[in-house]
Amino acid sequence: MPETKKTNLVIDFAGRDRLIVAVDAPLGRAKLADALPALFKVADAVFARTAAALAGMGRPVSCGPGCAACCRQLIVVSEPEALRLARLARDLPEPGRESVLGRFQDAAARLEQAGLLAGLIDAFSNQVHDWRRFREVQKAYWDLGIDCPFLENGVCGVYRDRPLICRQYAVTSPPEHCARVFSAQAKVEKVIHPLDLAGALAGFDGAGPQRTRALPLTLALLLEGLLKDRPGPEIDGPNMIARFLDYASLGYAGGK
Numbered sequence: 001m002p003e004t005k006k007t008n009l010v011i012d013f014a015g016r017d018r019l020i021v022a023v024d025a026p027l028g029r030a031k032l033a034d035a036l037p038a039l040f041k042v043a044d045a046v047f048a049r050t051a052a053a054l055a056g057m058g059r060p061v062s063c064g065p066g067c068a069a070c071c072r073q074l075i076v077v078s079e080p081e082a083l084r085l086a087r088l089a090r091d092l093p094e095p096g097r098e099s100v101l102g103r104f105q106d107a108a109a110r111l112e113q114a115g116l117l118a119g120l121i122d123a124f125s126n127q128v129h130d131w132r133r134f135r136e137v138q139k140a141y142w143d144l145g146i147d148c149p150f151l152e153n154g155v156c157g158v159y160r161d162r163p164l165i166c167r168q169y170a171v172t173s174p175p176e177h178c179a180r181v182f183s184a185q186a187k188v189e190k191v192i193h194p195l196d197l198a199g200a201l202a203g204f205d206g207a208g209p210q211r212t213r214a215l216p217l218t219l220a221l222l223l224e225g226l227l228k229d230r231p232g233p234e235i236d237g238p239n240m241i242a243r244f245l246d247y248a249s250l251g252y253a254g255g256k
């Protein structure tokens with residue numbers, strides 16, 4: 001890991017207001033993975049801003065620590081996040097490590113039995129962007145009822161390290177609607193985020209835009225070897241964060 005420096009990122013929301021986020025930015029040449037802790041802080045700050053605005057309108061966000069109602073959905077993460085989560089799972093202390101690794105294996109086995117594994121790997125390897133098909137796969141995945149391998153007694157076991165997609169998911173409807181998201185009775189009121197940081201990260205290679213590359217969180221361990229073979233560019237850390245925020249259309253106003 002490169003050295004880091006405390007940096008205030010100034011996020012400008014189209015001139016309407018600004019958010020200052022204190023992060024530890026990697027110094028010197030860095031990989032995108034090195035910037036993830038800083039990007040997680042940005043995502044948390046953006047979420048808090050959205051939640052505060054909605055609370056002010058009498059529509060409080062239901063999501064928070066302890067809620068895992070959406071953790072059985074097909075969670076798709078960027079490559080550096082998948083690699084980070086795979087390493088995290090391997091480095092967990094016992095006795096938790098064995099259970100988490102076992103759940104990853106079980107998830108892959110169940111996907112294979114259901115005939116979904118090859119398609120998910122193909123979508124990852126060949127960057128398939130058929131969103132209608134993706135919706136079908138989401139439903140088929142949901143029907144299998146596979147909990148995220150990091151769920152421990154109904155609580156996220158890696159909450160501080162959860163990926164961007166989990167940080168930005170927000171609803172104002174009661175959690176039980178997320179827990180039966182594909183049923184006709186479910187009325188999930190998703191918050192339309194002004195910024196899709198998770199999507200932007202999947203479309204960014206560390207130096208600039210790339211065609212979206214992402215994979216199901218449950219396949220992070222299975223595909224770890226492939227991910228290691230794809231090291232992205234290394235550039236100056238603060239410059240990388242600035243480029244990413246610019247790409248994510250945050251109206252980045254620089255560090256100070």
Ligand code: SF4
Pocket residue numbers: 068070071072075148149150151155156157158159162163166
């Ligand atoms: S990483 Fe945590 S928050 Fe995200 S799906 Fe898994 S258990 Fe849920």
